[in-house]
Each structure stands twice: as structure tokens, then as C-alpha cells.
Amino acid sequence: MSKRIEAHDVDIFYGKFKAVEGVSMTIEPRNVTAFIGPSGCGKTTFLRSINRMHEVLPGAHVTGRITLDGDNIYDPGVDPVTVRSMVGMVFQRPNPFPTMSIRDNVLAGYKINGKKMSKSDADDLVEQSLRGANLWEEVKDRLDRPGSGLSGGQQQRLCIARTVAVHPQVILMDEPCSALDPISTLAIEDLIRELKEDYTIVIVTHNMQQAARVSDTTAFFNIEGTGKPGKLIEMGPTEKIFSTPEVQATEDYITGRFG
Amino acid sequence: MAQTTTPPPSLLGAGDARGRFGDSFFRVLTLAAGVLIFVILALVSLYLILESLPAIGASPEELSAGVPFWQYVLPLALGTLMASAIAILLSTPVSIAVALFISHYAPARVSKTVGYVIDILAAIPSVVFGAWGMTTLGPALVPVYEWLSRASAGVPGLSLVFGTPSTTGRTLLTAGIVLAIMILPIITSQCREIFIQTPRLHEEAALALGSTKWDMIKATVFPFARNGIVSAVMLGLGRALGETMAVTLVLAPGALTANLIGVGNKTIPAEIALNYPEAFGLRQSELIAAGLILFVITLAVNMVARWIVSRYAEFSGAN
């Protein structure tokens, strides 16, 4: 259920502006990979190019190759819709569908895409996904209430349940805890450790402790100055990046001596 | 640290918020505006009711049509509703499609151009639409009506709606089509306004779950816009119900009939416009009473719209 991601010399553009340059990396399956780096260095941009969400913005495009178990997701014959159903995404701000109940939010991937499912199958999937997101006990009595009525942390776990429900191969998370309190953050981090049994997980975070706590591999991005493209500076096992990084900039960033 | 000898300002005694001239001035101004609207509404209603009473209470012999008032006004009201219903049925899907094209499909330059064209459409005076409908669209539709009549002959229901065709084309269907074009800009611009407000966050959430663009629109744009679409359609309906000039010119008035492509039917605004100049006494009261009925219909339409909107309040995109 999880796939290896490889990027080969990826450049990412917003119109004429090159936001990310020359990224090549391998992201291992059943592993948590953290992207860290200063604001504006292209972490979000690169993350969104892994499920072809980048190109939904007008003028935005990607060059180079990104492969999922060897298949280039940017091959002209590949439908971005297929890529996105394999590579799920959790956004920075919790965004359950406000017009849907909690239950329908979990089933959104199926409902939206018009797939039919028997009531009992749907019930099973809802329970299984909500349990997978550590949310079941909190919401099982109010599945028909609007998803927007939950707390921020619960909403974010609902979004994870919704992503898990479509059985992706990869889950991308863009600062999933930045809008949450410390308790909800720990709940999500526990969840991430559980999810890595089944999925390839990539998480963007500004929180060094979080990267150290949850990730196996860390990738440090940096930018030379405003208007310059972001680049991948260094990538390796999390302990190594946080103890003996090879590049000075990485060490400066991690120890907070940055800028 | 800035050096200062004045004591820190105290909360009390620093002036009463109520005493600030600007705030109280605008509070009074907005209150007055709100009250004024109610006063105007009350006065209009009072005028309509007082002027209508003689006709509503009059005996059939006294009235122009020789029938009780309700028998006179019911066909007019039905004609008005039929014309407006045709307009809404034709205009709503087209408006939604155009608005969606502008907001979600067309490249920026194209959608700007289409937006301008829609605005120009909104700026055309209704008398021009009326004249066009009477002299151009009506005659052009005659062969279509003849074909419709032939094609639906013998089909139950349809043969009623598409009966003997008019030879001038100045029928209720033509009036409905002209009305549909007139309200198109209203509904389209309203819908576009709401469609572009769909939170990107939700659109992207749907896309990230592996939806096609159209599925994404069905799952996020439409539910988010539902109340707005209802309001937009009601705005269009209000315009269609009250539209006078265009219908007066397009429709050759006649008795109430289900035949949309034949001679017949009237609407309240056109009836008033055609007859009011020569009316006096009880006839005048009759026409004002018809206007009162139109007022009540429009009010009812708005209340139904509000009810529809409030039913979905909890699951709306507003929170």
C-alpha cells in the first residue's frame, strides 16, 4: 500500500517565476520524511508537485521527473486525477467540507467521485477510517452533524480520515499541526507514527522537535535570497541531520543560528 | 523609554463613547434609513389596499369585465406566473453554465470579455428588448412554433402546451424567452460572484481526493453557492414578475390559455400599463387591485426563497 517516490531534477514555476530548482531525492515507502527550511524556500511548492496539485494554479507548471514506484507522474499519458487518488494530501488549515456531515466527509472521496457503495460497506469504511485517525470514539455519536462543528484538532483528524478512506499510497501533509494546540498536535503525531506502517508519509513542518519526533528522514530546503529559487540542500536520516549535518547552512538552521 | 510627565490616560473620565459625535450621528442616520424603508413600505401597502377595496368589494355588473374581481384577476396572475416561470426555467441553467464558465473554466482574458458582454446585456433598456421581441424574435419563431405544434399533435399534455400556433409569434412563450434574456445578466452576475467565492481550500480538498474538475464543482462550488443561487434566481424572478414594457410590447393579450405558442394570455404589469392611462373610477381601482395581487405574489416568492435559504443554514459554507 505504499510507494517509493523519486524526484529527478525537478524545477517548479509560478508562471515565469522559478520557485524551486533542481530537486532530486528519493522518498522511501513506510517511512516518514520531513521537509524543513525557512519560509518561502519552496517546501509547500515541492510537496504540491508530488500529487500534481501545483498545476491547478493558473500558469503553474513543473519540469523534470517525479516517479511513483518508477512511473513518471508527469508523463503526458498520466491523468492528474489518478495521481491525486494515489497521493493524498492533508492541508495546513483543517478543511472538512462544511456542507457535509462527519460521515459524508469521510466518504467524500467516494461520494464526490460518484462511486457506489453499499450502506454496510460505507459504515465499515467510516468506522475504520475514523478509528485509523484516532477520532472514532469522539465522534461516533454524532456522525450526522456537520464536520465544521468539530474542534480544530478534530477537524484535522477528520481530514486525515477522509484522506485515508480513499486508500492512497502516499500521504502528504503540509504543516498539519500549525493551526493546532499542543495536545491535538501530539494526537496527530501519534497518528503519523501509526500511519507509517501502511503509507509513505511526507510532512512539512516548521517545528524542529516535531521533525525530530516523527520523521525517519529529513530534507532541508533553503533559499539564497528573495526572488531566488529554493533548493534542496541536504537530505538524510533524521538523527544524522539533527546531530551531524554535512552542510553548514543546515546546522545553522537547526540550531537556530539562521540568517 | 520615552520620557513623559503626563500621567497615563485613565479609562474612566477619558470621554464617554456615546458622546462621540461621529458614532451617534451615523447611528441615527442608519436608524433613520431603516425606519424610512419601513414607512415607505407601509405607505405603499396602505395606498394599494385602500385604492383596491372598492374594486374587490364591487359586484360583477359594476366591473369592466362583468365578472367578480377574482375571476378577472386570476387569469392575469396565472399569465404573469407562467411567463415568469418560463423565463426562470430557461434562464437559470444558462446563467449557471455561463457563470461557471466565467468563474472556473475560461482563461482570464476570455472570462473578462464574456463578463463585459453580460454587463452590456444588463444595460439594454427593456423597451428595446420589447421592440426586438415584437418585431424580430416573434416572427422568427413562427416556423418553430408551427413545427412544435405539428410535432406535439396528439401527444397528451404536450398538445395542450403547444397548441394552434400564433401567426405573429407574439405569444406567452416569446414573452418568456425575452424575459429570460433580460434576467440572464442578473442571475449570471450574481452566480459568478458567488462561484468565485468558493473557498480554494475546499476546492483543493476535493481535487486532492482525486476528483475531476466537474466532480469538484458539484461537491464544493454548488453546495457552497446553493443559497446564493436561490437568491439570484429570486432576484431574476422578481424582475420577471414585475417586467412591464417588454411584455406589453411582445405579448398580444388574450384570454388565459395553456397554449404557450398561441394567441392568448395576459400579465398583470402589461394589463396595468395598457389600460391605466384611460382608466378612471372603479376601473382604476380594479387595476390597482391587480397591482396589489402582484405585490403579494412577489412578497410570497421572496418569503419562500428565505425559507429555502434558512433550511440549509446549518450546513452552509458560511461557518
Ligand SMILES: Nc1ncnc2c1ncn2[C@@H]1O[C@H](COP(=O)(O)OP(=O)(O)OP(=O)(O)O)[C@@H](O)[C@H]1O
Ligand atoms: N500561488 C503562488 N503564486 C506565485 N508565487 C508563489 C505562490 N505560492 C508560493 N509562491 C512563491 O514560491 C516560493 C515558495 O513558496 P512556498 O509556499 O512553497 O514556501 P514554503 O517553503 O512552503 O514557505 P512556508 O514555510 O512559509 O510555508 C515563494 O517565493 C513564494 O512567494
Ligand SMILES: [Mg+2]
Ligand atoms: Mg508552506
